[in-house]
Amino acid sequence: MKEAIVELREVRKSFGEERPVEILHGIDLRIGRGEFVALIGPSGSGKSTLLNQIGLLDRPTSGEISLEGKNITGLDDTEVTRLRGQTLGFIFQFHHLIPALKVAENVMLPAAVLKGGLDAALRPRALELLDAVGLKDTADQYPRELSGGMRQRVAIARALMNAPPLILADEPTGNLDTQSSDRVFELLRRQHTEKETSFLIVTHDDSLAARCDRVIRIVDGSIDADGSPSEVLGD
Amino acid sequence: MEGRTQSLLILVGVGVGVAAMVFINAIMAGLEVNLLEKTLGAQAHITLTAERSRGQGIFGEEDATYARVSSAESNRSTRFEGWQRLVPRFDDNPVFTAVCPRLVGAAQVRRGAVRSGAVLIGADAHRLNDLTRIRERMVAGSFRLGSGEVLIGDSMSETLQARVGDAIRIGDEQQLVRIAGIFDFGSEGVDGSWVLGSLRSVQTLLDRPGDISEIGLRIDEPFEADNVAATLPEIPQVKIETWTERNGELLVALSSQGASSLMISAFVLLAVAMGIASVLIVSVVQRRGQIGILRAIGTPQAIVRRVFLWQGAMLGLGGAMLGVGLGTLAARGLASVALFDIPVTPALMGSAAGIALGIGLVSAFLPARQAAKMDPARAIQGAG
Numbered sequence: 002m003k004e005a006i007v008e009l010r011e012v013r014k015s016f017g018e019e020r021p022v023e024i025l026h027g028i029d030l031r032i033g034r035g036e037f038v039a040l041i042g043p044s045g046s047g048k049s050t051l052l053n054q055i056g057l058l059d060r061p062t063s064g065e066i067s068l069e070g071k072n073i074t075g076l077d078d079t080e081v082t083r084l085r086g087q088t089l090g091f092i093f094q095f096h097h098l099i100p101a102l103k104v105a106e107n108v109m110l111p112a113a114v115l116k117g118g119l120d121a122a123l124r125p126r127a128l129e130l131l132d133a134v135g136l137k138d139t140a141d142q143y144p145r146e147l148s149g150g151m152r153q154r155v156a157i158a159r160a161l162m163n164a165p166p167l168i169l170a171d172e173p174t175g176n177l178d179t180q181s182s183d184r185v186f187e188l189l190r191r192q193h194t195e196k197e198t199s200f201l202i203v204t205h206d207d208s209l210a211a212r213c214d215r216v217i218r219i220v221d222g223s224i225d226a227d228g229s230p231s232e233v234l235g236d
Numbered sequence: 237m238e239g240r241t242q243s244l245l246i247l248v249g250v251g252v253g254v255a256a257m258v259f260i261n262a263i264m265a266g267l268e269v270n271l272l273e274k275t276l277g278a279q280a281h282i283t284l285t286a287e288r289s290r291g292q293g294i295f296g297e298e299d300a301t302y303a304r305v306s307s308a309e310s311n312r313s314t315r316f317e318g319w320q321r322l323v324p325r326f327d328d329n330p331v332f333t334a335v336c337p338r339l340v341g342a343a344q345v346r347r348g349a350v351r352s353g354a355v356l357i358g359a360d361a362h363r364l365n366d367l368t369r370i371r372e373r374m375v376a377g378s379f380r381l382g383s384g385e386v387l388i389g390d391s392m393s394e395t396l397q398a399r400v401g402d403a404i405r406i407g408d409e410q411q412l413v414r415i416a417g418i419f420d421f422g423s424e425g426v427d428g429s430w431v432l433g434s435l436r437s438v439q440t441l442l443d444r445p446g447d448i449s450e451i452g453l454r455i456d457e458p459f460e461a462d463n464v465a466a467t468l469p470e471i472p473q474v475k476i477e478t479w480t481e482r483n484g485e486l487l488v489a490l491s492s493q494g495a496s497s498l499m500i501s502a503f504v505l506l507a508v509a510m511g512i513a514s515v516l517i518v519s520v521v522q523r524r525g526q527i528g529i530l531r532a533i534g535t536p537q538a539i540v541r542r543v544f545l546w547q548g549a550m551l552g553l554g555g556a557m558l559g560v561g562l563g564t565l566a567a568r569g570l571a572s573v574a575l576f577d578i579p580v581t582p583a584l585m586g587s588a589a590g591i592a593l594g595i596g597l598v599s600a601f602l603p604a605r606q607a608a609k610m611d612p613a614r615a616i617q618g619a620g
Binding site: 049053056059078079085086091110115159 | 525526528529530531532533534535536537539611612613616
């Protein structure tokens with residue numbers, strides 16, 4: 002069994018104070034280092050909520066989360082923020098690039114946050130990543146000058162900047178046409194193959210999930226199925 | 237682009253607010269200086285006046301010869317005895333920039349058939365100039381107080397239809413004197429009634445040889461007059477009065493003017509603060525996706541907070557620079573048509589800039605806090 006990059010034990014999440022509604026019902030989950038996992042389920046099933054717990058963007062109501070073997074329960078916001086910057090990469094359905102920064106500067110941003118400023122020494126790495134996503138020529142352009150698919154590829158390069166061991170992607174191809182969607186998926190796959198980066202991809206798209214190594218299906222806040230694409234999705 | 241337009245608009249808004257503040261404060265300062273100049277231009281800051289005698293010396297029983305005031309039956313015969321010894325004491329005190337013993341009395345002036353009541357003042361020319369800067373106020377003739385010569389104000393010259401070189405008659409004896417010069421203090425009370433002569437000639441005109449009625453003192457900072465007066469020793473039969481006691485209404489007017497100026501500035505600054513805060517709050521909402529992603533990639537709350545505080549400070553500072561420029565231009569524009577100077581001092585510019593910067597930071601505090609506390613997960617999802 003591969004070493005766990007992230008492990009959830011009995012994680013529950015409720016929203017609301019007067020009449021709390023539980024969204025996640027005691028999730029137990031383990032993702033090994035280098036795994037390429039799809040998280041699927043109907044709308045409102047709790048996929049994004051689960052992703053936010055794993056990504057340390059939100060705190061569970063109860064239960065424990067370990068990231069690279071470190072239990073994050075009880076860490077304060079500063080420690081969680083630092084851990085998130087060092088260990089995780091994020092790709093969202095919307096790119097959320099900073100419009101005032103050039104493309105290369107957007108890519109450099111996660112490293113700049115860790116180093117405390119945009120440093121010219123970070124540029125070669127940013128250009129290397131932009132090259133990998135086929136956008137090296139756009140380094141000195143602003144995000145508004147790029148198409149939607151190109152912006153999403155910049156967001157992928159940004160997520161890879163700190164070479165995080167785990168990348169969480171929430172509907173990364175949700176806003177893209179088929180061609181752009183395929184290209185983005187191939188980029189993720191290549192990063193996984195070449196760098197052994199772990200991926201957890203939330204998607205509505207069964208065909209995309211079928212191209213992952215493992216598929217987890219969540220229904221009504223509980224894991225309904227967990228296995229190979231053929232086991233979960235059928236043939 | 238929308239964000240830039242918003243920032244530009246609020247920058248202009250802050251600039252207009254600061255300009256209003258600079259302009260109003262400059263006008264108020266100009267008005268205050270003008271009013272004080274008109275009021276104080278011819279006045280002593282502290283005046284020592286001989287009162288009716290009870291037969292006591294100025295510095296007490298031991299020093300009774302210094303300024304014995306005779307128990308005359310009328311004001312006219314109230315003597316300021318010992319003043320010749322008192323004056324050098326004030327001359328030696330560096331606090332006083334002018335010391336002027338004067339004899340003041342009421343008199344009738346006449347030229348031909350035209351008569352006018354007058355305040356006849358006799359003093360040494362040099363000391364009188366130190367006290368009143370009258371040389372700068374001369375509008376005709378020359379500043380000299382020779383024997384048989386007087387200076388009158390421009391209003392009185394109009395009343396008497398008299399010009400420099402003309403002769404007028406003064407007092408019960410109808411003594412003939414010649415007008416050596418005409419002054420203009422810009423105050424009807426002074427320009428319409430004062431007739432200035434040498435101390436000796438006025439003593440003769442009022443039949444009070446060797447006597448004065450008061451000693452006028454001037455200091456560097458007029459508003460310190462009460463404090464300085466309080467340090468003077470009590471002098472029997474001598475009343476010590478400051479210009480503030482003589483001009484209570486003016487001080488009330490100045491104080492009301494200052495309070496109005498403060499209120500207007502406060503309201504303008506409040507509007508500026510609310511403008512900056514509202515723009516930043518909208519900016520936080522508009523940029524929640526960016527804030528979310530910054531937090532997701534490990535940006536600490538303190539950095540996010542700093543970004544918005546910095547933005548507020550920049551809006552304040554940028555608006556201050558614009559406002560100081562606009563306010564200065566407006567003040568100079570008005571000064572060119574107004575009858576008094578409207579000073580935009582470096583201190584006013586500096587304080588306006590400082591206040592605007594402070595307002596920018598304070599206004600940004602809540603939006604900055606809101607941005608820093610934003611839940612990254614909900615920020616990202618809400619912004620999609």
